Amino acid sequence: MPLKSFAVLCLVGWFATPVPTAQGSDWPQWLGPRGDSIWRDAGIVETFPAGGPPVRWRAAIGAGYSGPVVAGGRVFLTDRPDSKLAGKQGKALDRTADPGRERVVCLNEADGSLLWRYEYECPYNISYAAGPRASPAVAGNRVYTLGAEGNLHCLDTATGRVVWARDFKKDYGAATQLWGHAASPLVDGDRLICLVGGEGHTVVAFDRETGAERWRALPAKEPGYSAPLICEAGGRRQLIVWDTEAVNGLDPETGRVYWSEPFKTKLGHAIATARKSGDLLFVSGFFDGSLMLRLDAREPKATVAWKIRGPSETKPEGLHSLMTTPFLEGGYIYGVCGYGQLRCLNLETGERVWETLAATTADNKPARWTSAFLVKHEDRFFLLNEKGDLIIARLSPAGYAEISRTHLLEPTNVAGGRGVLWSHPAYANGSIYARNDREIIAADLRAKL
Numbered sequence: 001m002p003l004k005s006f007a008v009l010c011l012v013g014w015f016a017t018p019v020p021t022a023q024g025s026d027w028p029q030w031l032g033p034r035g036d037s038i039w040r041d042a043g044i045v046e047t048f049p050a051g052g053p054p055v056r057w058r059a060a061i062g063a064g065y066s067g068p069v070v071a072g073g074r075v076f077l078t079d080r081p082d083s084k085l086a087g088k089q090g091k092a093l094d095r096t097a098d099p100g101r102e103r104v105v106c107l108n109e110a111d112g113s114l115l116w117r118y119e120y121e122c123p124y125n126i127s128y129a130a131g132p133r134a135s136p137a138v139a140g141n142r143v144y145t146l147g148a149e150g151n152l153h154c155l156d157t158a159t160g161r162v163v164w165a166r167d168f169k170k171d172y173g174a175a176t177q178l179w180g181h182a183a184s185p186l187v188d189g190d191r192l193i194c195l196v197g198g199e200g201h202t203v204v205a206f207d208r209e210t211g212a213e214r215w216r217a218l219p220a221k222e223p224g225y226s227a228p229l230i231c232e233a234g235g236r237r238q239l240i241v242w243d244t245e246a247v248n249g250l251d252p253e254t255g256r257v258y259w260s261e262p263f264k265t266k267l268g269h270a271i272a273t274a275r276k277s278g279d280l281l282f283v284s285g286f287f288d289g290s291l292m293l294r295l296d297a298r299e300p301k302a303t304v305a306w307k308i309r310g311p312s313e314t315k316p317e318g319l320h321s322l323m324t325t326p327f328l329e330g331g332y333i334y335g336v337c338g339y340g341q342l343r344c345l346n347l348e349t350g351e352r353v354w355e356t357l358a359a360t361t362a363d364n365k366p367a368r369w370t371s372a373f374l375v376k377h378e379d380r381f382f383l384l385n386e387k388g389d390l391i392i393a394r395l396s397p398a399g400y401a402e403i404s405r406t407h408l409l410e411p412t413n414v415a416g417g418r419g420v421l422w423s424h425p426a427y428a429n430g431s432i433y434a435r436n437d438r439e440i441i442a443a444d445l446r447a448k449l
Contacts, residue, residue, distance in 0.1 A: 030184035052406035057112035063437035064131025067424035071138035080131030116160035133182035148180035164211030182225035195223035215255030224270030234300035258300035277328035284321035340370030
């Protein structure tokens with residue numbers, strides 16, 4: 001039975017200062033308000049001050065990979081507070097259940113104090129079993145969360161009251177994938193679109209207010225981990241779903257499949273979010289390399305523009321992304337390969353323009369599954385790497401130009417014997433909100449007058 005606690009107690013609120021509001025914006029879902037990895041706040045620092053950006057507050061939390069979101073003066077995240085597997089890589093094929101709970105946590109954006117939390121029993125043991133993966137999504141007075149075992153919840157943002165819930169295992173017979181459910185839910189109008197899994201219901205649209213199923217689609221038994229997105233192409237709004245078998249374009253209102261391009265992934269490694277630039281749609285996987293599709297301008301269909309795959313994971317050609325969602329801009333692709341190589345590719349051909357390890361790995365040495373999260377701000381990027389370093393840099397065809405760097409947060413999880421930070425941050429209202437397995441911090445990135 002779920003354990004509920006609508007707490008009004010202060011969890012922690014150290015170093016509290018007023019929340020930035022001038023020319024700011026919320027970060028209510030995966031990859032930001034428009035889902036494009038762009039932070040549009042004005043008045044942000046060009047370089048970090050000595051000693052790093054001021055930490056406005058810190059709050060103790062449990063383990064997990066779920067990135068926080070910020071909306072309406074609240075910060076939402078999911079965690080697993082009592083996992084014995086926090087900070088451990090785990091065994092990929094060991095399915096012995098680890099007793100524990102998952103939680104949805106709501107904090108005050110101003111000072112980090114606890115507003116409420118919702119808890120439910122959720123025993124599991126999956127590879128990298130620290131906690132939930134998917135970022136919440138906020139729309140109006142509802143927050144939608146998805147746990148590692150497929151527990152989908154719609155909660156009231158003010159109180160944490162459960163409005164409705166679905167269990168993908170019970171409702172759809174969806175077996176948990178090797179790394180759990182990780183694709184963040186997508187709000188589209190009055191629908192909530194989720195990757196569920198199982199033949200015939202790889203992707204399911206739910207009524208956002210009631211949880212009733214609107215439609216189901218696609219035959220892939222495993223949905224993969226890549227968050228779906230909406231784009232305009234061929235005179236239609238299209239829902240793009242990259243699952244373990246193919247890249248697909250669907251009608252988001254009905255689930256009708258417009259087109260599917262086969263792109264089978266090894267070990268289900270469909271993780272990084274697909275990216276669109278003009279009429280081009282790009283996906284990239286750790287084992288399987290890169291696929292660029294050209295979307296037809298007149299009708300909803302797609303053709304292969306180019307496809308590049310290296311001879312092995314240690315000799316990647318093009319881009320072999322793991323968790324890092326690439327960024328497409330100005331005719332180029334910027335992304336991180338699975339061994340930490342930050343690369344620039346030609347958008348039209350996939351040809352490599354440059355690469356560097358300076359932003360990602362220790363001592364410029366490649367390390368398997370190295371990651372960094374790229375967010376564009378004006379003419380530069382903020383990169384939070386897995387070591388917990390926050391970097392301001394310019395990325396262009398001319399190369400990687402680092403402007404400023406600070407150590408923001410300790411990497412508390414483990415991969416390949418090294419500490420890692422694998423949670424995407426939120427950038428909202430002049431601050432960065434970043435978490436590890438022990439705490440979430442809000443750091444002030446406003447330029448001082």
